[in-house]
Amino acid sequence: MSPMTPARVTGTPGRTRVLVVGGGITGVAAAHRLRERLGPDAEIIIAEQSMRLGGKIRTVEFAGRPVETGAESLLAARPEAIGLARDVGLGDAIVHPAALKPALSLGGELVDFPAGHMMGIPGDPADVAAIANAKERPDNGMAILEPGADMSVGALVRERLGDEVLDRLVAPMLAGVYAGDVDRLSVRAVMPQLAAALERHARLTEAVAEIKRPSTGKPVFATIDGGLDRLVTATSAASRAEIRLGMTVRELRQTPEGWEVIAGPVPDPIKITADALVIAVPASPAADLLRSVEPQAAAALSGVAYASVALAAFAFDKVELPQRSGFLTPASEGKTVKAATFASQKWPRLGRRRQIVRVSMGRLGEEALLQYDDATLAKTALRELGEHLGQRLPEPVEQRVDRWGGALPQYAPGHLTRVAAAREALASHRRIAIAGAAVDGVGIAACVASGQAAAEDIAEQIIADSK
Numbered sequence: 001m002s003p004m005t006p007a008r009v010t011g012t013p014g015r016t017r018v019l020v021v022g023g024g025i026t027g028v029a030a031a032h033r034l035r036e037r038l039g040p041d042a043e044i045i046i047a048e049q050s051m052r053l054g055g056k057i058r059t060v061e062f063a064g065r066p067v068e069t070g071a072e073s074l075l076a077a078r079p080e081a082i083g084l085a086r087d088v089g090l091g092d093a094i095v096h097p098a099a100l101k102p103a104l105s106l107g108g109e110l111v112d113f114p115a116g117h118m119m120g121i122p123g124d125p126a127d128v129a130a131i132a133n134a135k136e137r138p139d140n141g142m143a144i145l146e147p148g149a150d151m152s153v154g155a156l157v158r159e160r161l162g163d164e165v166l167d168r169l170v171a172p173m174l175a176g177v178y179a180g181d182v183d184r185l186s187v188r189a190v191m192p193q194l195a196a197a198l199e200r201h202a203r204l205t206e207a208v209a210e211i212k213r214p215s216t217g218k219p220v221f222a223t224i225d226g227g228l229d230r231l232v233t234a235t236s237a238a239s240r241a242e243i244r245l246g247m248t249v250r251e252l253r254q255t256p257e258g259w260e261v262i263a264g265p266v267p268d269p270i271k272i273t274a275d276a277l278v279i280a281v282p283a284s285p286a287a288d289l290l291r292s293v294e295p296q297a298a299a300a301l302s303g304v305a306y307a308s309v310a311l312a313a314f315a316f317d318k319v320e321l322p323q324r325s326g327f328l329t330p331a332s333e334g335k336t337v338k339a340a341t342f343a344s345q346k347w348p349r350l351g352r353r354r355q356i357v358r359v360s361m362g363r364l365g366e367e368a369l370l371q372y373d374d375a376t377l378a379k380t381a382l383r384e385l386g387e388h389l390g391q392r393l394p395e396p397v398e399q400r401v402d403r404w405g406g407a408l409p410q411y412a413p414g415h416l417t418r419v420a421a422a423r424e425a426l427a428s429h430r431r432i433a434i435a436g437a438a439v440d441g442v443g444i445a446a447c448v449a450s451g452q453a454a455a456e457d458i459a460e461q462i463i464a465d466s467k
Contacts (some may be wrong), residue, residue, distance in 0.1 A: 016275050019261055064354075074221065110389070179338070181410070223347065276433075
């Protein structure tokens with residue numbers, strides 16, 4: 001056999017084989033749902049380019065405690081991630097944060113982030129009067145959004161409530177979630193509930209007030225005791241999938257029977273046959289794979305930009321921290337640090353023997369920041385953290401810096417329409433689905449939901465074809 005001729009890896013005759021491309025939480029959740037739907041005899045393979053599963057989930061031992069270096073928590077207000085944790089035997093390990101409020105860092109002081117808002121947009125201008133002058137524009141009696149229309153968050157808020165609400169409240173909130181530019185983020189993609197309400201209201205505050213539910217007292221966030229890595233490990237184990245780490249998928253070919261996938265190193269590739277595919281990788285590699293299969297889907301994905309971030313973690317022996325969960329910093333403050341989490345206060349499971357603080361740096365367009373070495377990033381983060389806290393901090397007993405290049409997808413206006421068109425185009429091809437943060441939203445819960453939905457789509461097709 002020629003060195004460039006792929007070795008062939010075929011499935012067991014009579015058994016369905018599904019290849020999941022991507023071993024982040026989306027792909028692992030998809031594999032788990034496929035196992036549930038297709039039963040014990042199905043062959044499920046997860047092909048992951050890196051040498052570990054989990055994607056943006058990574059737990060490390062830091063200062064003697066399990067600390068997240070990527071995604072920090074699950075959105076408990078959504079059922080998917082919490083439900084998955086229970087399904088894979090981690091129900092008793094679900095823990096919630098302490099009831100502490102976040103702060104804003106303004107002018108060198110930490111002030112309470114006001115209540116009564118949705119992602120920083122108030123339901124009543126009076127709720128944010130201490131922070132920002134909300135100048136609500138008189139309405140014309142017409143709904144703000146027509147069905148199917150979209151706009152940027154920046155345009156929505158600036159035109160109706162003014163620059164201060166946008167710059168001091170909304171932009172810091174969205175920078176914390178997306179590290180993005182509010183003028184390039186889609187209302188429909190990042191605030192779908194609000195977008196629906198905007199079709200019924202002429203005033204932005206009325207739309208927010210309609211959908212802002214009274215507090216139930218239930219925690220909004222959760223995590224797994226011992227670290228979120230446990231969710232990845234337990235889910236992959238429950239999926240009973242064959243895990244191929246260090247495997248790059250390079251090409252997809254549709255065949256009358258299903259799919260052929262070229263994977264592995266270029267000098268020594270292998271050819272994997274599969275009955276179905278779930279593509280659960282970031283936008284750029286997904287577009288590369290789909291270009292020869294469905295150009296329209298590839299074009300939709302190739303337009304998704306990504307922001308990069310750096311996270312610094314510090315452990316201190318004796319530091320007095322405010323009784324808050326952390327703080328956000330508006331870009332107008334001119335700081336590199338855009339957010340910080342007082343992890344050992346927010347998560348009581350970490351204990352109080354040492355104070356652990358996570359600091360986030362980097363917004364869209366600030367990719368050069370990641371080129372600094374660890375020592376420079378840590379020094380900058382530590383100095384600015386002290387400035388935000390109004391004190392000179394001692395040397396940490398332990399510190400680390402983690403870079404996440406191209407970590408957070410940016411959903412430009414029209415994103416949902418483009419994704420729907422991509423999926424419609426892919427529907428003309430049998431047994432292939434796309435999933436992940438690139439298409440369906442950031443956060444562990446959104447990624448789990450996306451992977452599960454893709455798995456349901458594939459399973460339904462396979463089951464229907466078998467009848």
